Amino acid sequence: MQYGKIPGLNKPIARVVQGSTMIGSDLDETKSFALLDKVYALGGNTIDTAHVYSGGNSERIIGRWLQARGLRDKIVIITKGAAPSADRQRITPFDITADLHDSLVRLKTDHVDLYLLHRDDPSQPVEPIIDILNEHRRAGKILAFGGSNWSHQRIEAANAYALANGLEPFVASSPQYGLAEALGEPWPLCLSISGSTASKAREWYVENQLPVLAWSPLASGFFSGRFTRDNLHTFGDREWDRVCVSTYASEPNFQRLDRATALGSEKGLTAAQIALAFALNQPMNIFAVVGSTNIDTFNANVLASEVQLTPQEMDWLDLKSDSR
Incomplete structure (x- = not known):
């Protein structure tokens, strides 16, 4: 396993972060x-x-696992709050506070290592958001904070306010990023920095080296090999299958899958490992959040994090070049 750092945290951060959407459901x-x-x-x-x-x-x-194993001090916990409900946006100091307190009780801890705001509401000013996050940080309830699905412009505005007022800034961002280009939002208010239209955002992250916790770098299972050009109609209403088909099943992405498969065959790797290596070889300060449902998959992802791809291979995978 390779590790990186996030400002404000004194523990090493695994480059392959274990996601947990399946815990408690699947x-x-x-x-x-x-x-x-x-x-x-x-x-x-x-x-x-x-x-x-x-x-x-x-x-x-x-939380029960951490308590049963006595591992709280060894584990970096990232949790997210203030997601919108079916009724309203919830990026408010009240909702941030309420969700954080729920999370602390559920996780059986007195602090979260990294707290992320799950969505953004650009109609809300950044000042009260930074103020309340700093209040919770001073109280020791969070060690560091950032945004998930926040644009780099909004992060920049929030951090400018923090800097001007002697407050702590966002130290991490969690957008969707990977080899496949998203066709739209898989869920409301999600933000992707994949594809040609997000090149300015990626340039900003490269320049600023703000840690990027990329969610769904494997495009909701698109690179697993389960999805082909001629079987998309066979997938039913299971949420992750629906998201994959509607968000990533485009011809350019199938061409990326074809190339990842071919390159993986040459290197003794799967297409998914090549796709994950593509994300982790970017010049951004990047971590991959992958919801491995079994240990074989997690181990394969760890092995992928150690794969080095050349710039020529990266451009070829991303359809920017026809030679490598």
Whole structure:
């Protein structure tokens, strides 16, 4: 396992972050405990969860696992709050505070290592948001904070206010990023920095080296090989299948999949490993959040994080060149 750093945290951060959308839904507590035990044994010390995952059961199970194993001081906990509800946007000091307090109880801890705002509402001013996050940081309830699905312009505005007022800034960002280009939002208010239209955002992240916790770098399973040009009609209403088909099943992405498969065959790797290596070889300060449901997949992702791709291979995979 390779590790990086995030300002404000004194623990190493695994470059392959274990996602947890499946914990408490697809995986019950027994299976979740077994998975987390094995992830930790392989060096996976960083877990990404959220207030809304599995109706709160993701955080609850992770909290019980941390308590049962006595590992709280060894694990980096990333959780997210203030996601919108079916009724309204919730990027307010009140909602941030309420969700954080829920998460602390569920996770059975007195602090979250990295707290991310799950969505943004650009109609809300950044000043009260930075103020309340700093209040919780001073109280020791969070060690550092950032935004998930926040544009780099909004992060820049928030951090400018923090700098001008002697406050702590956002230290990390979690957009969607990967080899496949998203066709749209898989869920409302999601933000991707993949593809040609987001090149300015990626340039900003390269220049500023703000840590990027890229979610869905494998495009919701698109690079698994399950999805082909001629079988898309066979997938039903299962959420992740629906998201994959509607968000990533385009001809350019199938061409990227073809190339990842071919390059992987030459290197003894899967298309998914090549796609993950593509993300982690970017010049951004990047970490990959991947929801491995079994230890073999997690181990494959760790191996992928050690793969070095040449600039020529990267351009070829991304359809920017026809030669490598």
